[in-house]
Structures are given as C-alpha cells and as structure tokens.
Amino acid sequence: MPEAVLELEGLVAGYGDTTVLQGISLSVPKGQRLAVIGRNGVGKTTLLASIMGLTRQHGGKVRYRGHDLHGLAPHRRSALGLGLVPQTRDIFPSLSVEENLIAGMRGDASLDEAYALFPRLKERRRNGGGQLSGGEQQMLSIARTLMGRPELLMLDEPLEGLAPVICDMLMETFEALAADGRHTIVLVEQHTDLALSFAEQVLILDAGSIVHAGPAETLRLDPSILERHVGVGLAAPPP
Numbered sequence: 001m002p003e004a005v006l007e008l009e010g011l012v013a014g015y016g017d018t019t020v021l022q023g024i025s026l027s028v029p030k031g032q033r034l035a036v037i038g039r040n041g042v043g044k045t046t047l048l049a050s051i052m053g054l055t056r057q058h059g060g061k062v063r064y065r066g067h068d069l070h071g072l073a074p075h076r077r078s079a080l081g082l083g084l085v086p087q088t089r090d091i092f093p094s095l096s097v098e099e100n101l102i103a104g105m106r107g108d109a110s111l112d113e114a115y116a117l118f119p120r121l122k123e124r125r126r127n128g129g130g131q132l133s134g135g136e137q138q139m140l141s142i143a144r145t146l147m148g149r150p151e152l153l154m155l156d157e158p159l160e161g162l163a164p165v166i167c168d169m170l171m172e173t174f175e176a177l178a179a180d181g182r183h184t185i186v187l188v189e190q191h192t193d194l195a196l197s198f199a200e201q202v203l204i205l206d207a208g209s210i211v212h213a214g215p216a217e218t219l220r221l222d223p224s225i226l227e228r229h230v231g232v233g234l235a236a237p238p239p
C-alpha cells in the first residue's frame with residue numbers, strides 16, 4: 001500500500017461559525033489521481049480551501065505525510081508541498097507573466113520548466129497578467145502554483161469557462177503531471193466525463209458530506225450513481 005500523502009479524519013470546517021464540511025474522512029495515496037464531483041454549492045471548493053488552510057477548522061484532522069496541519073497558515077502548507085490552483089485563478093494582474101512566475105518560485109523551480117509546459121506563456125512573458133485571455137490566465141495560474149514545487153496539486157474547476165480546445169490541452173497537461181511520478185492530484189471538476197476519464201478514484205460530495213467514494217471505473221459502468229447524486233449522467237460515447 002503506497003504511503004498516504006493526504007489524510008482527512010472527520011474534518012468539520014467552514015467560514016466563521018458556519019460549518020460547510022460535515023465530517024470528511026479520506027486517504028489519498030502518493031501518486032493517486034482523485035476527482036471530487038458534486039452539484040453546485042455542496043462544498044467542493046471548501047474542501048480544497050480547508051486542506052490549504054484557508055477556512056476555519058472546527059473539528060477533525062488534516063494530515064499531510066503524517067503531519068497534523070492544524071493551525072498551520074496557507075504559506076506554511078505551500079512550503080510543505082501543498083499547492084492549490086484556485087477557481088478564481090489568483091494571478092497578479094499588474095505583474096508580467098514572468099514576474100508572476102518568479103513570485104511563485106521555490107527551490108530549484110525554473111522559468112524554462114514553466115515555458116516548456118506552456119509555450120504560450122513564453123510568448124506572452126512580458127505581458128501583464130491582466131492582459132491575458134481566460135485560457136492563458138489559467139495556464140499562468142497553474143504554472144505559478146507548480147513553481148512552488150507542490151507534491152499535492154489541487155485543481156479547483158480548472159476548465160471552467162474555457163474553450164474545448166484549451167480544456168483538451170489542459171487535460172493533457174494534467175495527464176503529464178500525473179504521469180511524471182512527482183504529483184498526487186486532486187481535481188474538482190464540473191465536466192464529469194473529463195473528471196472520470198482522468199481520475200482513478202472519485203468522491204461525490206453532497207451537503208458537505210461524502211455520499212459516494214470509489215474507483216472511477218464503477219461510475220463509468222454504472223452512471224445511475226451519478227444521476228442519483230449529481231443529477232447528470234455521462235455523455236453518450238461517440239458513434
């Protein structure tokens with residue numbers, strides 16, 4: 001059994017006095033690709049934000065490589081190896097692409113590496129973050145997070161609002177990151193078909209609780225589980 005990179009035990013967390021996550025337990029082994037799906041507002045973003053230390057933890061435990069993260073600020077969690085690409089694509093609009101990347105750098109991370117992953121960013125390196133298209137901003141947000149050398153990479157709806165050709169390119173990038181042996185990936189995604197084709201394991205959240213957990217294959221073979229918990233089936237395969 002590979003070592004667990006991330007373990008949650010009865011995590012209760014939310015915003016101020018309000019609890020959103022109602023006791024989440026999970027274990028993510030090193031190198032796994034986990035997808036988290038569920039209807040709008042069920043707590044997917046709150047789950048990633050809580051692992052990163054951006055919400056109030058009311059109870060339970062978050063462990064990264066066996067270390068209890070309770071009370072640790074987000075930047076300390078980044079330094080340990082956690083990385084979040086937020087839904088809001090947090091980039092500095094007034095800094096250039098290159099300056100954004102440099103701001104996120106840690107250890108032996110290099111600009112060449114970011115540009116090899118996303119050649120488009122090299123072409124746009126002198127442009128301001130705010131001048132980029134939605135797809136380029138997402139590339140920059142992902143590349144900036146990778147500059148922090150995360151071992152646990154959490155992606156919050158990275159395809160939202162992007163053209164299909166960009167979605168395909170980003171999914172290929174996630175495949176490559178998952179295959180390089182250095183990343184454990186947690187993907188929150190509304191495109192259920194893409195999430196299931198990427199992931200090995202899937203969690204379905206509803207009202208802040210896990211209502212289904214298991215291999216992606218189970219959901220591909222029995223889409224009624226998705227219909228029950230997410231309200232959508234899978235797209236029919238092409239003829």
Ligand SMILES: Nc1ncnc2c1ncn2[C@@H]1O[C@H](COP(=O)(O)OP(=O)(O)OP(=O)(O)O)[C@@H](O)[C@H]1O
Nearest residue numbers: 015018020038039040041042043044045046047087
């Ligand atoms: N900053 C916040 N302060 C207070 N409540 C919040 C905050 N952010 C989210 N919530 C609430 O927490 C609940 C879960 O929201 P969350 O964004 O985690 O859901 P989600 O599953 O990611 O939804 P979506 O798919 O729409 O992004 C919702 O009821 C939402 O209104």
